[in-house]
Amino acid sequence: MARVIVDVMLKPEILDPQGQAVVGACGRLGFSGIEQVRQGKRFEVEVEGEAxxxxxxxxxxxxxTLLANPVIEDFELRVAE
Amino acid sequence: MARVIVDVMLKPEILDPQGQAVVGACGRLGFSGIEQVRQGKRFEVEVEGEAxxxxxxxxxxxxxTLLANPVIEDFELRVAE
Known part of the structure; x- marks a missing residue:
């Protein structure tokens, strides 16, 4: 059994209201050094046999087909150690 | 400016219905070698100055305080290259 990590993030040109909400909350909560936040998804996929x-x-x-929407999202795969 | 990646995943003992839904869909869509999927969140945090x-x-x-719920989620930080 191997584990593959799939990171899914909005493409850079797509507005990210969730991330902007986090930045707004940072200001109110006193986190001063946070400039930008973008939120995406992370999947841990366990596959049969070797990767x-x-x-x-x-x-x-x-x-x-299922984890990302290629129209607005980019994804990256890597094998977990 | 530096970029810090925060990965947030449900603790292993917490049920993950989103991940289970993906596994169910894998069966229907003909992806045969997928055994388990867990879904979490990934944040790209840009901070002022050096990390x-x-x-x-x-x-x-x-x-x-904001990105994870420590009662049910674990998180990991790493500095992006």
């Missing part, structure tokens, strides 16, 4: 090229390709297709 | 120990401590307090 070989075929398995990673399957996770990549899963990310494209 | 020194004091700044990281501030982000840690931010994560505890």
């Amino acid at each position: 070989d090229e075929a398995r990673l390709e399957e996770v990549r297709r899963l990310a494209e | 020194d120990e004091a700044r990281l401590e501030e982000v840690r307090r931010l994560a505890e």
